Amino acid sequence: MSRLVVVSNRLADPRKPAAGGLAVALGETLHRTGGLWFGWSGKIVETADGGTPGEGAVNEHRAGEVKLVTVDLCREDHDGYYLGYSNRVLWPVFHYRLDLAVFSPESLATYQRVNRMFARKLMDQLKDDDVVWVHDYHLIPLAAELRAMGSRHRIGFFLHIPLPPQQILAAIPGHEWFIRSLFSYDLIGFQSETDVIHFERYVLAEAGAEALPGGRYRAFKHTVVARAFPIGIDVDEFIELGRGKESTDNYNMLVEEYAKRRLLIGIDRLDYSKGLPHRLRAFKELLQKYPENRDSATLIQIASPSREDVDAYIDIRHELESLCGEINGDYGELDWMPVRYIHRTMARKRLPGLCRAGRVALITPLRDGMNLVAKEFVVAQDPADPGVLVLSRFAGAAEQLRDALLVNPYDIQGTADIIQRALRMPLEERVMRHQRLLATIRTYDVHWWRKEFLAALDSVDVD
Numbered sequence: 001m002s003r004l005v006v007v008s009n010r011l012a013d014p015r016k017p018a019a020g021g022l023a024v025a026l027g028e029t030l031h032r033t034g035g036l037w038f039g040w041s042g043k044i045v046e047t048a049d050g051g052t053p054g055e056g057a058v059n060e061h062r063a064g065e066v067k068l069v070t071v072d073l074c075r076e077d078h079d080g081y082y083l084g085y086s087n088r089v090l091w092p093v094f095h096y097r098l099d100l101a102v103f104s105p106e107s108l109a110t111y112q113r114v115n116r117m118f119a120r121k122l123m124d125q126l127k128d129d130d131v132v133w134v135h136d137y138h139l140i141p142l143a144a145e146l147r148a149m150g151s152r153h154r155i156g157f158f159l160h161i162p163l164p165p166q167q168i169l170a171a172i173p174g175h176e177w178f179i180r181s182l183f184s185y186d187l188i189g190f191q192s193e194t195d196v197i198h199f200e201r202y203v204l205a206e207a208g209a210e211a212l213p214g215g216r217y218r219a220f221k222h223t224v225v226a227r228a229f230p231i232g233i234d235v236d237e238f239i240e241l242g243r244g245k246e247s248t249d250n251y252n253m254l255v256e257e258y259a260k261r262r263l264l265i266g267i268d269r270l271d272y273s274k275g276l277p278h279r280l281r282a283f284k285e286l287l288q289k290y291p292e293n294r295d296s297a298t299l300i301q302i303a304s305p306s307r308e309d310v311d312a313y314i315d316i317r318h319e320l321e322s323l324c325g326e327i328n329g330d331y332g333e334l335d336w337m338p339v340r341y342i343h344r345t346m347a348r349k350r351l352p353g354l355c356r357a358g359r360v361a362l363i364t365p366l367r368d369g370m371n372l373v374a375k376e377f378v379v380a381q382d383p384a385d386p387g388v389l390v391l392s393r394f395a396g397a398a399e400q401l402r403d404a405l406l407v408n409p410y411d412i413q414g415t416a417d418i419i420q421r422a423l424r425m426p427l428e429e430r431v432m433r434h435q436r437l438l439a440t441i442r443t444y445d446v447h448w449w450r451k452e453f454l455a456a457l458d459s460v461d462v463d
């Protein structure tokens with residue numbers, strides 16, 4: 001059995017519950033075959049290894065059977081590769097936000113250099129029959145760099161974020177290198193069928209690729225398979241977490257505190273892709289248009305701090321704070337605040353309790369690769385009296401979770417109407433929708449995702 005090598009920007013100790021479903025699922029596979037996990041250490045050193053940019057120290061740790069190998073980055077590389085190209089170019093563009101992209105030749109050069117450096121350090125670790133699984137937008141050129149160094153490994157890539165339409169991708173200056181580097185992989189996994197369609201149009205139009213049967217595409221003398229592998233959660237782990245003391249205490253506290261209210265919840269990283277201002281405007285519209293919700297509906301919005309070194313994230317934070325202040329100022333009473341906004345990360349162990357206490361979850365991103373909170377919310381519900389999922393049609397999860405109430409988050413009035421419908425949904429309909437959602441989430445869980453991807457990678461004809 002080949003050894004699995006997972007490469008991602010950040011690593012987590014798969015043995016720790018705080019790491020969440022993905023880290024646990026990857027860790028589980030690595031553990032079974034005795035694998036390697038490679039990526040950035042998360043450490044920034046002012047001058048790495050005596051000062052040469054791009055030559056961070058390599059650290060090796062063990063987590064059970066899993067070998068963790070990480071590389072430090074010097075400040076210049078971190079700023080160009082991570083803050084610059086990954087989070088000021090690829091993240092906004094891939095979430096359809098060309099207006100927020102800051103293109104600069106320097107950050108592109110640093111992104112490419114760091115990928116080359118990662119490839120070189122990884123190459124030292126690889127054995128001939130290793131299978132390599134690369135994750136996400138930080139590392140798109142990694143396979144091309146490995147191939148240039150002589151790698152003949154099976155290499156798969158999974159994109160956790162959406163792939164936008166061709167015309168948006170083509171706006172990235174010098175995007176040709178980017179298509180070419182995708183063809184160094186043997187398998188590319190996307191979150192949704194929509195992403196696969198965008199990939200196909202893009203490579204046919206911009207790379208003169210040929211579409212072959214079986215989801216294969218040929219260009220630059222290489223064939224790659226592209227398919228959707230919607231990521232899932234570890235259902236049993238989340239249920240188990242929900243039975244724990246932290247979660248039950250959280251649930252009991254919320255039920256007592258909000259006994260007279262109907263609780264709506266939002267749980268996100270504070271990111272402009274998550275549609276938080278639109279969501280708050282829809283909530284305000286709900287209070288305006290359906291006054292029965294005043295003095296009754298309370299929205300708890302947890303927005304964990306994220307990428308605070310990037311300007312667009314500072315702007316979204318200010319916008320959100322001002323909107324919350326406005327709604328509470330206009331509608332609040334001495335004994336009722338419509339919005340509880342918490343700008344902190346909620347401990348994972350308490351998350352199921354919050355989800356279970358929610359009568360309605362507002363998961364309304366403007367664009368999202370998948371959105372795992374939507375799935376976690378469903379799993380945390382009491383099947384006999386479940387809450388309702390209001391889900392953006394622009395989240396990858398919407399392709400699977402057809403029994404959620406789907407909304408267009410840009411349509412503030414329409415979203416408010418759907419939230420009202422969710423709040424008034426009869427028990428029978430809630431139970432039926434929940435059963436179907438749960439069945440889908442259980443079938444396509446994180447283990448399904450991992451097995452499907454690795455089986456597909458194992459079966460591609462490598463040329």
Ligand code: ADQ
Pocket residue numbers: 020021160161231267268269302303304344345346347348351368369370371372373376
């Ligand atoms: P994210 O954009 O981070 O991930 P998401 O899938 O919503 O988004 O959440 C990932 C995990 O973070 C979930 O387990 C969730 O519970 C946790 N989380 C989110 N906000 C939190 C908060 N405020 N406090 C505590 N925990 C929080 C990227 C893509 C997604 C894709 C995932 C996985 O952007 O579209 O679903 O990767 O592929």
